[in-house]
């Protein structure tokens with residue numbers, strides 16, 4: 530089998546996305562020093578539109594233009610945050626996942642310029658986040674705080690925080706690590722305080738499905754445990770068929786013995802109702818585990834809850 534001479538990598542053009550591409554280039558360079566890489570940055574609908582994501586036509590606001598470049602043959606490899614890839618439908622026809630890189634930190638962090646923790650923040654403190662998952666969990670645990678809409682890449686959100694558009698932010702630890710800004714973190718929230726989203730901290734490598742040269746070249750970057758966790762979480766989301774206003778959290782974890790388990794929650798927007806399920810895989814495949822946890826949530830009323838939220 531022949532290895533490609535050059536792999537053209539397409540991604541969003543935010544500082545976080547470009548840092549992700551640099552990680553892929555470094556790992557690929559170590560595995561295949563002979564393969565050259567080129568970066569093709571593109572702006573996505575999600576980067577341009579600063580309103581509510583539910584108002585964007587169709588899903589995949591952060592992936593559509595990247596996938597289009599891959600399918601058009603303008604690039605050979607797309608790098609995505611799994612968290613940004615719609616989970617209720619298959620990947621765009623003609624593309625496939627070639628690898629999931631080893632998972633980074635899955636937790637969310639509080640950024641408060643005054644250095645306070647969530648419990649210490651005074652009533653009425655404005656938390657900048659548009660994430661329905663973060664809003665619902667915060668409303669449940671800290672109803673005295675107030676969430677205000679905040680979109681844009683992590684660097685832009687920090688500029689907005691500095692400009693006074695919010696008093697504090699919630700952002701993913703992994704994203705802050707990627708842009709080299711863990712210095713702003715005032716508190717890391719445990720996964721019990723703030724259950725992570727499906728695909729948190731995981732980067733996916735996506736190729737054209739007929740491009741076996743590139744698939745074979747990059748598949749060695751895959752991390753088997755991350756693959757299993759991601760498969761379980763994405764199957765959960767697929768079975769639940771959430772929409773972009775669905776407060777859903779899902780977190781698969783492999784323990785020290787190598788046993789896979791999946792916790793998932795569905796919330797009402799006010800955080801007062803929490804459907805919660807946790808199961809161990811045992812002999813089940815990751816996909817069957819994801820299905821089983823989703824079914825447990827559906828039995829608790831997840832369908833009605835998800836459908837009752839406007840979208």
Ligand SMILES: NCc1[nH]cc(CCC(=O)O)c1CC(=O)O
Nearest residue numbers: 610612700701703704729730731
């Ligand atoms: N919504 C944008 C987005 N997509 C992925 C990450 C973080 C990195 C990851 O979880 O892979 C972020 C930023 C954030 O939520 O703070």
